[in-house]
Each structure stands twice: as structure tokens, then as C-alpha cells.
Amino acid sequence: MTQLPHANCFGPKPRSTSAICINGLCHWFGKGPTRKQILFSLDLDVLRGEIIFLMGPSGCGKTTVLTLVGGLRSVQAGSVRTLGVEMAEADEQTMIATRRRIGFIYQAHNLHQSLTVLENVRMGLEVHGPEALADWRKRSAAILAGVGLTRWADAYPAQLSGGQKQRVAIARALVARSPLILADEPTATLDKVTGRQTVNLLHDLAKQQHRTVLMVTHDNRILDLADRILEMEDGRIVNETRQCSPRRETTR
Amino acid sequence: MISNPIAVLATRTPLGWRQLRHKPMRLAVALAGVVFANMLIFMQLGVMGALFENAVKPVRVLSADIMLLSPEARQFGKLGTLPRRRLYQALGVEGVTSGASLYVGSVSFRTPISIRQANVTVFGVDPEFDGFVDPEISVQRAKLRVAETALLDRLTRRPFGAIAQVIDEKGAASVEVSGRTISLAGLFSLGASFDADGTAIVSDQTFFRLFPRRSGAAASAIMLKVDPEADIDDVANRLKQALPASDTQVMTTEQYADYIKDYMRDNTAIGFIFTFGVVFGFVIGFAIVYQILSADVNDHLAEYATFKAMGYSHGYLLGVVFEEALLLAALGFVPGVLMSLGLYAVIAKGTELAIDMPLDRAALVLVLTFSMCCLSGLVATRRLKAADPADVF
């Protein structure tokens, strides 16, 4: 493991190559006497196309980082540039516009129960307006084929296994070709084999299409799929491991 | 991103509909609620409308084109009086072709043999008046020239009303009224009201014999017939100019009919009870639909939060809830109307109140149904605030 100096994103070059650029990010939860600092002057620079795993003990602030990067929570102090957009003091519209450019994958699949697999995937396109729906069938079918769920396109989420649901969630997150994927423990509810397969799939799709992935995980068995592994502790990044040649595997 | 809203609507996933369809039991309960509320409202409006229509019937049956009334006049049973000389003044106004004073009183009719009796409203009119709307009355009015003769409402309440059959078969029947024998020489159709079992029409001369204390100078109302070429409203305006407002109101027949309905709705116990019933139906429907919609929002909070995280706006989610509300209104209204028609038939059979379904009432209930559902939706959307995209991770 090598300790690397934090790349600073201020300057001409990183603006175009950084997918995420965090500087001096602090965050607090609670009010008054129960107010507690969760993030302590965090710095992080993620290049476009990089696959980053964020690890660390429970409660160290990983999810908080993801929500701040994703425009799901307002930045309190410091700077977060997501896909070139400053999230500190961004208004609701800017946050919504940024969310649309991000594919989110959650621990729980959060699929819509009353929509079919295909329709759930379509929701990932519909948010971009009618123009994005022009060839939605083709795009949805392609991404479902990518996650190996072609046969299940017309099934409802209730008919799928946990791994299959998570793959639908991945398809939904990827269908709009979002340049950035934020994932929070996508394998937590999956068994060993399925978990590995799922992240493999995510890895391959991301690499093929040059997407950036920031993924929180506790899963030691998939670490070889990351370009870089960040370790957090008590609201700080304490360690960074760069893997020069992450293993490439295909699921197909 | 700015997109053409029509294109957005056209390509939008019908999420509200899908959600409703996904839980058929919940949908059924919600629709039952809307239908129930619809029926309650329709029943109240229907019965109230029928009662009011009954109250207005004498106006429609007798009526000339314009009525002169006392300023205190309310429903037909409470007309008050106005000076008869207003009739002669009115006849001098351009466009008025004929007129007659109308005297209204209430008296007990009894059959001589079986001693059945009925409380009857008596209309006294000049038999020469040619302005009656009801063809049966205008054809038979000549019979009234004979003193102590009357035309009887064939819908007079039974058992006294059974006498109508005798008149039908034998052409006439006799009854005792205030110690006199009155010959019932013909029938017309009006229908019983709240305060009387039936109605009879007599000549003004006969009327004064039955009500010796009533003076011909104080008419209950004055009916005027207007030249068919003339504009009724113009004539009414000229009458208003010519007659003192201190003792005379001028109303067209339609205006008076509307006035009676409005007065009864706003000032009588029946009006209050039925209006309350309508409000009650609305509140019940609101409560049921609200329960259903808020339960639905609650069930989908995680999914809604996910949508927000994906970049869907709060407005989009409001749209989903309102879509559900509008669907419930639309889907509930149709069976609501059909079942209410059935209900009207049942009520009509049980009470002899003829309830119809005028278009404006259906439109009113349609509007009420949509407002009820939208209001429920509006309140239910408050729960949407709980869908926080930061919570989905």
C-alpha cells in the first residue's frame, strides 16, 4: 500500500478529467448540543473512468460522502464538484440536474413494484425528458441483455431473486449512460457468488463505456475490481491503495 | 431541461394508474368510497331537487309569463297579498295581453259518505283567464264558470285522493267544503306538497264563498300573459317601472321558480338538512380517498425517495398522487351515476317523488367528485415531504 498525496483539483487540468473533486469537506449532523461532526476536512479527487471503492468501519461517514457527492444532501462546508458542478450552495434545480447525470445503486434495490423490469429501466431514461425516450426499447433491451435479464423484461420485481433485482437496479442506473455511478454496498444483501457477479458486471460495463464509479463496500472479496481503494476512519480518508492492474473479468 | 409538456405527458409512464392497478383491493375500496360518496350526494341533491320541484310545480302549472307578487312572497303557500288594482295597471302596460288575480287558500275537503278528508290548497282564478300553461286546465276552465265547481288534482293523496277515480269514471263527484257542497267536475295533475294533500282550482267567485273573509281587493298573486311577440324581460322591466316596488314584485315565471328554490335551500329546514347531507357525503368521500391515497404514498416512500435521487422533481411525485386522485374520481363517477339512477328509481317507487337526473346536477356532482379527490390528493401529498432522497442509501 502506498500513501499518495491528495490530488488537488484547483488548476486548469483536473477540471476536465476529474469526475469528482472534494476539497476540505466537513459535515455535521444534529443541532445544538447533540451536533456532531461526521466528516473532517475531506479531500478527494476521482478521475473520469476510475473505479473507486470506499471502505471503512460502520459509521465513519461513507454514505454521507456519497449523498453529498450525489446532490442528495446540501454541502455545509468545503467544496464538492460533481461532474464539474459545484454542489456547495447549489440550488434545488442544480442538485436535481446533477442527480440526473448520476446513476445511483443502493443497498436495497428500490425498484418500483408495480412496474415491470423493462418499465423500471425505462424510468432511468424518462427523467431525461421525451427526447431520451426516442429509442428507449432498444436501449433498455440492450442494457438488460448486458445484465443478463432479457428473459425477465416483462416480469415484476416480486418475481425476481435478490441478485436479479440488484441487476435491474444496475441496468436502471446505467441505461441513461450516466458518466458517474454512485453505489452504496450493492452486494450487502447478496450471497457471495451473486455479489461477486454483480460487481463484476458493474465493473465491466463501466470500463467498456468509460464511466466513473464510486462504490462503498465492505466486501473484501471484490477488492481486485477497483482501480483505487480508499479507506475512511472517523470522517477522514486514512489510506489509499492504487491497484495498477486491476483484474478484469467478464461475466459473459 | 425544458421539454414540451405535451410530449412529456404523452411519453410519461402512467405510474399512478400502475400503482392503483397493482393493489386491486385498495383500488376497489377507494372506488367504493367514491361511489358511496357519489350516491350520498346524488340522493341528497335528488330528493332536495324533487321537493323543490314540487314546491315550484304550481307556478309551472298555472303560470302565465309574468307574476306580480307581494314583496313578502316566499313559496307558493306563503304568498302574502298585493292590491288587485295592480292588475288593472299592469294590463295597461305595453306587451301585457291579459291577466288575472290569483287567490290561494287552504281548506278541508271531505267526501259526504265515507268521511274521508283532505287538507286542500285552493286556487281561485277568473275562469276567463287565457294564460294557463297546463292544457288540462285551459281546456276545462270553462267548467268553473258554474258556481261551486272545482277541478281537482288527480295526484291528491289517498285515501281522499281515491275520489279522482270516481271523477274519471262518472265525470264528476261531490265533496263537502266548509258546509257547502262542491262539485268536482274535472281533473288536472299537480302533485301533493308538504303542507297540503292536494290542490283544487275554483273560480274567484267560488273562492270567496269558500273563504268569506278574503277580500277580492287583496290578491295572493297576479298572473300576466305576455304578447308572444314581445320580449318577456322587456315587459317585466316596463312593469317594474310602472308599479310601486313597495307593494309589488315583478318576476318572470322562471325567476319566481328559481327564487322559490333558492329561498327553500337557504331558509328552510329541508334546505339545511339536504345541504348538510351533500357536505357530509363530500366529507366521507374525502376521508376515504385520503386514507387510500396517503396509505399508498406511505407504501411507496422508499420508491419515491429513489425517484427523487434519480432526478425526478417533487412536482413529478405530486403529479403521480394527483394522477391517482383524478383516476379515482373518473373511475368512481361513472358507476356512481349509474347506481344513483338506480337509487332514484327506488326512491321514486317508495315515495312518489319523481327524481330525474338533470345534466347540471350530474355536472355539479362531477365537479364535486373531482374536487373531493383532488383535495384528498392535496392533503395526501403532504406525506411526500417524508420522501428524502438522502435516506435511500
Ligand SMILES: Nc1ncnc2c1ncn2[C@@H]1O[C@H](COP(=O)(O)OP(=O)(O)OP(=O)(O)O)[C@@H](O)[C@H]1O
Ligand atoms: N440523518 C442523520 N442524522 C443524524 N446522524 C446521522 C444521519 N445520517 C448519518 N448519521 C450519523 O453519521 C455518521 C456517519 O453515517 P454514515 O451513514 O455516513 O456512515 P457509513 O460509513 O455509511 O456507515 P455504514 O457502513 O454503517 O453504512 C454515523 O455516526 C451516523 O449515525
Ligand SMILES: [Mg+2]
Ligand atoms: Mg452507509
